[in-house]
Amino acid sequence: MNRIKKILPLMLAMALIITLAGCNGGDSGSPSSDASQSAVSADSSQAQSSPTDAPSDELKDLIVATGTDASTLDPHLCTDSATEVINKNIYQNLVRYTAEMEIVPELATEWTTSEDGKTWRFTLRDDLKFHDGTDFNAEAVKINFERILAEETASPRRSVFAMIESVTVVDPTHVDILTSYPCGSFLQQLCHPAGGMISPAAIETHGIENLGQNPCGTGPLMLKEWTPGEKLVFDIFQDYYAGAPKVKSVTMNIVPDSSTRAMLIESGQCDVALRLPVTEIERLRGDANLTVTEGSTVMTMYIALNNTKGALQDPNVRRALNLAVDIDSIVKNVVSNFSEAADSVISKHTWGHASIGAYPYDPEQAKQLLKDAGHENLEITLWTPVGRYLMDIQVAEAIQAQLADVGVTLNIQQWEFQALMEEVKKAEFDAVLLGWSPSTADADQGLYPVFHSTQHPPQSNRALYSNADVDTLLEQAREEVDATKRADLYKQAQQIIMDDAAWLLLYYPNQALVTTKDVSGIELIPTEHMLFANVEKK
Amino acid sequence: MAVYIAKKIGLTFVVLFCAATCSFFLLRLIPGDPAEALAGPQATQSDVAAVRASLNLDKPIPLQYTAYMGNLLKGDLGYSYRSRRPVLDEVLARWPNTLRLSLTSMLVAVVIGVPVGIFAARRRGKLGDTLSMGISFLGISMPSFWLGMLLILLFSVRFKLLPFYGMDSPLNYILPSLTLGLGIAANIARLTRVSMLEVLDQDYIRTARGKGVSEAGVVYVHALRNAAVSIITIIGLQLGALLGGQVVTETLFSWPGLGRMIVDALTARDYMVVQGGILVLALTFTILNLLTDICYAVLDPRIRL
Numbered sequence: 124m125n126r127i128k129k130i131l132p133l134m135l136a137m138a139l140i141i142t143l144a145g146c147n148g149g150d151s152g153s154p155s156s157d158a159s160q161s162a163v164s165a166d167s168s169q170a171q172s173s174p175t176d177a178p179s180d181e182l183k184d185l186i187v188a189t190g191t192d193a194s195t196l197d198p199h200l201c202t203d204s205a206t207e208v209i210n211k212n213i214y215q216n217l218v219r220y221t222a223e224m225e226i227v228p229e230l231a232t233e234w235t236t237s238e239d240g241k242t243w244r245f246t247l248r249d250d251l252k253f254h255d256g257t258d259f260n261a262e263a264v265k266i267n268f269e270r271i272l273a274e275e276t277a278s279p280r281r282s283v284f285a286m287i288e289s290v291t292v293v294d295p296t297h298v299d300i301l302t303s304y305p306c307g308s309f310l311q312q313l314c315h316p317a318g319g320m321i322s323p324a325a326i327e328t329h330g331i332e333n334l335g336q337n338p339c340g341t342g343p344l345m346l347k348e349w350t351p352g353e354k355l356v357f358d359i360f361q362d363y364y365a366g367a368p369k370v371k372s373v374t375m376n377i378v379p380d381s382s383t384r385a386m387l388i389e390s391g392q393c394d395v396a397l398r399l400p401v402t403e404i405e406r407l408r409g410d411a412n413l414t415v416t417e418g419s420t421v422m423t424m425y426i427a428l429n430n431t432k433g434a435l436q437d438p439n440v441r442r443a444l445n446l447a448v449d450i451d452s453i454v455k456n457v458v459s460n461f462s463e464a465a466d467s468v469i470s471k472h473t474w475g476h477a478s479i480g481a482y483p484y485d486p487e488q489a490k491q492l493l494k495d496a497g498h499e500n501l502e503i504t505l506w507t508p509v510g511r512y513l514m515d516i517q518v519a520e521a522i523q524a525q526l527a528d529v530g531v532t533l534n535i536q537q538w539e540f541q542a543l544m545e546e547v548k549k550a551e552f553d554a555v556l557l558g559w560s561p562s563t564a565d566a567d568q569g570l571y572p573v574f575h576s577t578q579h580p581p582q583s584n585r586a587l588y589s590n591a592d593v594d595t596l597l598e599q600a601r602e603e604v605d606a607t608k609r610a611d612l613y614k615q616a617q618q619i620i621m622d623d624a625a626w627l628l629l630y631y632p633n634q635a636l637v638t639t640k641d642v643s644g645i646e647l648i649p650t651e652h653m654l655f656a657n658v659e660k661k
Numbered sequence: 662m663a664v665y666i667a668k669k670i671g672l673t674f675v676v677l678f679c680a681a682t683c684s685f686f687l688l689r690l691i692p693g694d695p696a697e698a699l700a701g702p703q704a705t706q707s708d709v710a711a712v713r714a715s716l717n718l719d720k721p722i723p724l725q726y727t728a729y730m731g732n733l734l735k736g737d738l739g740y741s742y743r744s745r746r747p748v749l750d751e752v753l754a755r756w757p758n759t760l761r762l763s764l765t766s767m768l769v770a771v772v773i774g775v776p777v778g779i780f781a782a783r784r785r786g787k788l789g790d791t792l793s794m795g796i797s798f799l800g801i802s803m804p805s806f807w808l809g810m811l812l813i814l815l816f817s818v819r820f821k822l823l824p825f826y827g828m829d830s831p832l833n834y835i836l837p838s839l840t841l842g843l844g845i846a847a848n849i850a851r852l853t854r855v856s857m858l859e860v861l862d863q864d865y866i867r868t869a870r871g872k873g874v875s876e877a878g879v880v881y882v883h884a885l886r887n888a889a890v891s892i893i894t895i896i897g898l899q900l901g902a903l904l905g906g907q908v909v910t911e912t913l914f915s916w917p918g919l920g921r922m923i924v925d926a927l928t929a930r931d932y933m934v935v936q937g938g939i940l941v942l943a944l945t946f947t948i949l950n951l952l953t954d955i956c957y958a959v960l961d962p963r964i965r966l
Contacts, residue, residue, distance in 0.1 A: 191925075192925075194743045194744050195743070195744050195745055197745075200745070202699060202700055202701040202704070203701070274711070277711045277712055277714065277715030278708075278711070279699060279700035279701065279704050279708045279709070279711070279712045280704075280708065281707070281708055281711060282704070282705040282707060282708050331745075332740075332745055333745075335744060335745050335746075336744075336746065350754070350917070351744075351746075351751060351754045351755070351917065352754065352755055352917030352918075352921065352922060353828070353915075353917040376826070376827070376915070377915060377917070378826060378915040379912045379915060379921065380912050380913050380915065382810075383813075383825065383826065383913060383914070383915060386813065386817070386818060386825070387826055389818075390817070390818065390821070392824075392826060539693075539928075540928075541692070541693030541694075541697075541698050541928070541929075541930050542691070542692040542693050544693070544694075544697060544698075544702060545692040545693050545694055545697070546692060557702075559703075560703070561703075562703055568703075572703065572705070581706060582705065582706055583702070583703065
């Protein structure tokens with residue numbers, strides 16, 4: 124009895140905590156709503172209705188669990204892929220990629236090129252409005268390209284459109300874009316998320332500083348509220364030209380812990396879970412209430428071998444390293460088949476990919492090559508980021524074990540990603556594990572920055588690869604507008620790069636999306652974007 | 662006391678100056694370039710240079726420092742590199758979340774820790790003492806992420822009683838508060854026990870008993886008040902630690918707090934947000950210290966501030 128007396132106050136106290144916490148919760152919004160942004164309000168979080176409350180004939184709220192908060196909803200300034208996923212649904216480009224990586228009309232209906240390949244004329248849709256009700260027209264296209272190229276915008280993606288010399292309004296539905304050279308990859312460049320069209324009225328009102336919190340495009344989603352670190356809520360743009368998505372609203376909840384995201388979708392507390400680790404995906408495949416959609420990406424995982432350092436200068440040594448690593452076994456056993464072994468330095472969904480064929484797994488030949496080159500007891504240090512890429516450390520360790528079989532000692536040094544990128548610029552490393560994802564999904568972006576001899580660190584040619592023939596091919600291809608000829612030039616370049624074994628080539632990682640069975644219609648694009656335009660929740 | 666508080670407020674400014682200066686220079690010692698981090702690994706050097714110039718990171722560091730301190734004096738914490746929002750807005754959006762979670766966690770800790778400590782002290786050497794101190798030892802040893810996972814699995818996944826995501830309802834506070842509070846409760850219980858044992862042996866307690874004061878009166882009025890000074894000390898310290906150190910729990914429960922914001926900003930090399938976050942934490946910490954000192958004076962008239 125005495126014991127119960129002692130426990131009773133404890134239980135009462137717990138009840139008190141719950142009540143108190145509730146009182147605190149009520150006035151939580153005030154500090155942030157003091158802030159200047161109208162879009163940000165913590166109070167309205169309580170207004171969110173439960174998705175299960177709605178009657179069956181009404182549209183339902185779609186709840187998405189994502190890992191990181193958005194940075195800026197200004198497509199001209201955005202640089203991280205997590206935010207690009209959101210921007211791709213707020214804004215639209217003149218043209219876009221489909222899931223099969225075909226380029227299809229979006230804001231433009233058709234286009235023609237001039238004889239010299241430098242002037243592009245786009246015919247625009249005449250029935251489009253921005254979220255703020257203003258018209259989309261040729262003037263808007265001009266204002267947008269001029270904004271991204273302007274010095275004061277300081278866009279980190281300016282180089283994607285740097286070939287644009289001028290934009291001329293022909294009439295409200297026709298626009299001419301003049302490029303400084305015949306740009307073979309121009310349509311691919313236009314698909315880049317940075318090419319999203321913003322309402323000129325919003326550009327005028329919010330300036331460079333505030334547009335990121337007050338987005339205004341033509342896409343299916345319109346920002347309703349954004350509570351930093353907590354969630355983004357979107358209304359559906361009812362005037363969306365292709366028909367509004369069949370949901371009432373879309374809420375992106377920021378759930379940083381991946382196991383928490385997995386538990387949320389398992390317990391039905393969210394409809395879509397993004398960026399789950401491969402271990403969770405394998406587990407969730409068995410759940411009858413969930414659909415796992417897997418898709419390829421445009422990324423290539425590789426080890427940049429320092430082509431200018433010690434034994435690694437010898438192409439035969441680099442070939443031997445490629446021969447000594449069993450990529451199929453790594454794909455199967457380390458990354459659970461959530462990748463595909465690479466057969467060229469650019470992935471299958473990158474425009475211009477040629478299936479060159481990887482080095483076979485042949486440890487005997489590797490040993491022989493190393494012996495002939497006089498490097499039987501080779502010792503190299505591999506730098507690897509931690510947790511940046513799918514199973515990065517585990518992959519590095521698997522490679523370490525396989526190289527040991529041919530007498531190569533691989534020392535692994537782990538880095539925090541930003542520190543690694545800083546150190547790599549000094550070009551003093553032996554080898555570094557990285558991923559390259561051409562954001563335009565074109566061979567130009569897939570090859571030029573990483574293999575052209577003018578792109579050595581601090582730029583992106585982190586293997587410090589130099590080959591005059593490759594340089595010429597890449598330069599020619601950049602200015603070739605004939606697609607067949609351009610593809611052939613890239614094929615030749617890929618062949619030489621593979622023969623030179625500039626990289627220790629690994630694999631193309633996949634992406635996955637987990638939804639409940641009630642959700643359908645989300646389009647997964649290999650550029651790691653997903654489109655909610657056709658989403659439906661039963 | 663007024664003089665003391667005035668002095669303390671003066672000292673607060675010194676602390677803030679030091680925090681601002683240290684965070685400014687320490688951040689710049691870490692390898693990694695904010696402009697490069699913002700532009701991403703695929704940006705060209707000209708893009709990176711444009712970003713660097715737009716963030717004023719191309720200026721010499723002493724110049725950046727004087728500009729930053731000058732803005733601070735005007736109450737301007739600068740703009741986030743990543744979101745281009747004012748840092749003050751970013752911090753103020755998250756600071757109340759952190760504060761509320763810290764307070765509810767501390768409430769859990771005190772409400773559990775103090776009674777358990779008193780209970781153990783009164784049953785010194787008996788089974789109740791051994792048992793409660795054994796459990797408290799477990800509480801101290803358990804890492805918070807593990808405890809948090811366990812609580813989620815038990816109460817959310819298995820029994821579906823409590824939510825583990827969101828902060829819309831008071832129920833959302835229970836699991837994170839328990840995760841953070843239980844470990845501190847264990848600390849408080851052990852300290853309360855020791856302080857109470859010390860006090861219960863004092864002459865004035867014997868006198869009180871001799872005068873016929875009820876046992877509850879002896880324990881809760883005479884003994885607890887004197888033991889409270891050391892309990893307040895640990896509450897003040899732990900509350901400070903709670904405010905800055907709940908990153909793991911915030912991540913686990915998707916709690917949009919200050920700790921997580923600082924760690925995310927550090928990963929992205931968003932110097933301004935990290936500096937702003939540290940500054941606000943330093944300010945909160947010094948205010949807490951001041952409040953703790955005032956509590957001492959109120960509890961024990963012999964202490965003069």
